[in-house]
Amino acid sequence: MTDRPSFVLFMTDQQRADWLGCAGHPVLETPNIDAIAASGTRFVNGFVAHPICMPNRASLLTCRMPSVNGVRHNGLSLPLDSNTFVDCLRRAGYATGLIGKGHHQPFSDMSARMQRGEWDTDPHTEARLVPPGTVYRDENADRWAADPNHDIELPYYGFDHFDHVSRHGDGSGGGHERWLREHLGEYERLIGPENQLPHDFVRPDAIRTALPEEAYSTAWIRDRAVEFIEAHTESDQPFFLMVSFPDPHHPFTPPGKYWDMYSPDDMSLPASFVGMEGGTPLYEMFRNRRPEPGAFRGALECVDEREATEAMALTAGMMAMVDDAIGMIRGAIGASAQADETVQIYTSDHGDMMGDHGLMLKGPVNLDGILKVPFLWSDPQRPSVATSDALVSTIDIGATVLARAGARGFNGIQGIDLTDALATGSPVRDQLLVEHDGHVPIPVTGDQWPPRIRTLVTPEWKMSVYLDQDWGELFNRGDDPHEMRNLWDDPSTRDVRAELTWLLSQELIRTVDRSPLPIVLG
Template sequence: MANKFHKFTRRKFIGGTFGLTLLGAFKSHPFARERRPNILFIMSDDHANHALSCYGSRIVETPNIDRLAREGMLFRNCFVTNSLCAPSRASILTGKYAHVHGVKDNSTRFDPTQHTFIKLLHRAGYVTAVIGKWHLHSEPTGFDYWCVLPGQGEYVNPTFIEMKKRSKVEGYATDIITKMCISWLRQWSENMGDKPFCLLCHHKAPHRPWTPPQRHMKLYADIEIPEPPTFDDDYSNRASAAAHADMRIADMPDYAKELKPEMTPKERKRYNYQRFIKDYLRCVVAVDEGVGELLRELEQLGVIDDTVIIYTSDNGFFLGDHGWYDKRFMYEQSIRVPLIVRYPREVKAGSTDEHIVLNVDFAPTLLDIAGVEIPGDVQGRSLKSILFGKPVNDWRTAMYYRYYEYPKPHRVLPHYGVRTERYKLIHYPTTGEWELFDLHQDQHEMRNIYGEPTYSGVAMELKELLHRLAGELGDTL
C-alpha cells in the first residue's frame, strides 16, 4: 500500500531535477492530477466556538481538534450568513447566500440541480462521498457514495439512507459516522488511491437532543459548569425580538419531567442549564474523539499530509448566553463558527487569521485548492491566499446576514444586518426596529445604541453599507 503514496516524493524529485523547463510538460502529465490534495471536510452540527478548547473554552477539552489548530490555521472570525442548519449547509455546498440557493429555512428542499463544489470536484476527477447528517430534503447529488441520516437523524441506533437504501445501524451516531468514514477511506485507499478524494464527514452532534454516548454519561458529573456572564439577561436595552424569542433555558421543555415542584424559577433555570450544557459538552467530546480516529486513519494510510483537513460547524449556538439555547439571532455566539484547516504542505502550523470569513467562502476555497475553476456566480471568495500565506488585497471588511424562519420553532423574528470589525447593525422588518452594537465597547451585545446621537453617523454609514451589500449580492430588502 505504501508504494502508491510515494508519488509525492517521486514528483518532487522530477520537479527538482529538471526544473522549470519541464514544468509545462509535467502539468499535463497524469501525475499532475494526482498532486491535487485530498479533502476531508469534518462538520459538526451546532458546535459553538466557545465549546472548543482551541477557541478558549475552559471547560471542555478537544485535544484532537486542537491538534488540527496546532498543526494548521485557526480562523478567529468565521461567520455563517444565516445561522440555521439547512440554509448554512446549502451555502457551504454552493458558495451562495440563502436568497440565491433558495434554502431560506429548515423546511425548504434544496434544489439538487444546482452547482455545488462537490459536483465540480467530481467532474474534475475527485472521488466524492458524504457520510452523516445531510438535512437538505433532496437526495445528495454529485457523490460517488452517500450514506446519510434522514432529516435530523437519531443519536442511538439511527437509521441511515445508504444510496437510497434505508437501514438501522446499531450504536451511537457520532461513532458510527466516524467508523463509516474510516471504512470508506480504506476502500478509497485500496481501490481508488490514484484519484484524490473529497469526503464530507457530517456529524449530527452536538445538536439537540444532546444525547451523549454511554461512555461519557458521567463526565462533569461532579462539577458545576459556570454560567455565562449574560445568563440572567433580562432583554432590556434591546429591540423587542430578544424578549419575544422562545428559546430560554428557563423554559426549555427537555428536562421538565425532572424538575421538582418545590423548585423556584431560578433553581429550575439553573438545573436546566447544568443538564443541557453537560450533555452538550459530552457530545462534543465524542466528536473530538472521532476527529482523532480519522486523523490516525489518515496517518496509517500515509496520506495525512496530502489531505486538506477542515473542521467547522454549520452554525454557532447560545450556550446559556443571553439565557438561551439554540441559534438564529445575528448575535455573536450564534453566527460564529469554528474554522480550522490543516494542510502542512502549504498552511503554516499554529497560524491564526483575523479576516472576516464566511460559510459561502468554503466552496470557492476548496475548488481553488483543487485547481478547479470557480464559477462566476459563486458569491463567496476563496481563502486560498490567506491559507497559503500569500498577500491578500481588498478583503471584505463587513459581512451581510439574513435570517428568515418564523414563527416556529423558536419565534425569532426575521432580521438582516451587517457586521464590521467593530459594529453590528440589525433590522427587524416585522417591527421596524433597529439594533446597533459597538462590539469594542459592548462585546456581549447588551446595549442597543441605535438612536443615540453620538452614533447617528455610524448608524447612517452602516445603513448605506447594508443596502450596498444587499444590492451587490442581489438581495432585496
C-alpha cells in the same frame, strides 16, 4: 507539493465557535480537533451565511447565499439541478463522499408553508425554483424506515458516495437506523426517553440513552469514514470526503461514558446570562418566555441556571465523543499514502445560545452564539498563520477548496478564496452579511410572519435590521464582546448606524444573483 490534494471536511451540528479547547473553552477538552488548528489556521471570525441548518448547509455546497440558492429556511430542498463545489471536484476527477448528516432535503413530508391565508394551501400560487411534481424524499427518515429498498439516488449534489444519517440524538434515521435494525434487532427498546437509563437531570431533552457507544451515530459515522479513507487513499485519485456529525445538536444523548464525563457543577454561566441593556421586543419576548414544565424543547428558549449548566455538560460529553471519533479518522489519514497530501477542515452549520442571555438553542435573534462557528483549516503542504481575524463565511469554504484543488468553479459563486488569509491572516472583505429568514410565525413582529433579519458585521461593529420594524441591534464588537449593550437607540451612534446602513445596502446589492452574465448586449 501536490496541486490536487485530498480533502476531509469535518462538520458538526449546532456548535458554537468557542466550544473547542483551542478556542479557549475553560472545561471542554478537544485534543484531536485542536490538532487540526495547531497544524493550520483558526479563523476567529467564522460566521454562517444563515444560522439555521438547511439554509447554511445549502450555502456551504453552493458557495451562494440562501436568498440566491433558494433554501431560505428549513423545509426547503436544495434544487437537484443546483451547481455545487462538490460537482466541480467530481468533474475534475475527484472521488467524492458524504458520511453522516446531509440535510439538503427535508427529513419528513411536512410542508414548508408561511401560513398566511387560504391561498397558501394551493401550491400553484407559489413562485417555484423547481418544476411542479418534483419530489425531494431521498433523506426522508420515514421512507427509509418503511421501505427497505429506499436509498439515495447518486450522484447526490455531487457526492458519488453517501452513508446517510437523519435526525438527532439516539433516534437517528436513514442508513444508520437501517444498520441498527440489522445489527441490534429491536433496537427501539434502547432509544428514546421511555427507555432511558436512570439519571437526575431536570431537562426533558436530557436522555440517558441505553444505546451502546459503538452503535451510536457518531461511532457509525466514524467507522464508515475510516472505511472510505482506507479504500481511497492507496489510489492516485484524490478525494473529497465530508464527515458530518449530527451532534452536539439537542436532544442531549451522549452514550455510555460520555454521559457523565462532564458535570453541570463544572460549567460556568456566560457573562451575558443576566441579559442585555436595550434589548429588542423580540429578544425580550424570548427572555421572558419559559417552556411549559416538562415540555420537550426544540427552539429558542429561556432557561434557569440548572437547565443551562446541564445542557452545557451534556454538550461537552457529545463533543468529547466527536473529538474521539475525529482522532480515529485522523489516524486513518495519517496511516495512509496520502497523509501529507490531505487538507483537513473543521466547521459547524450554526451555533447555539448555550446560556448566552439566559437562552438556549437557536432562533431569530442574530447574536454571536448562533452566528459564529468554528473554522479550522490545515494544509500540510502550505504555510499558514496560527489565527486570523479575517471576516469569513460558510460560503468561502467551497471557493477555497476549489482554488486549492485547481478545479474550475461555476458562474455565480459568491464565496471568497481564502488562500491569502490562510498564508498571512490578511483581511478578505471589509464587511460580511448574514441572512436569516425564519419559518415560524412570531406574534411580536406584528403580522405573525416569521422574522426576516439581515446582519452586517465589520471588524468593529455588528448591526441587525429586522424587516418592517423600527427597532434593531447595534453592538460595538471591541468594547462589548458579549453583546450586553444594544446601541441602536443611543444618540452617539446615529452616524455609525447611517454608515452601516449604507454598507448593508451595498452588500444586499452585491448579493443579488448575476448568474448567468449576459454574453451579448442589447
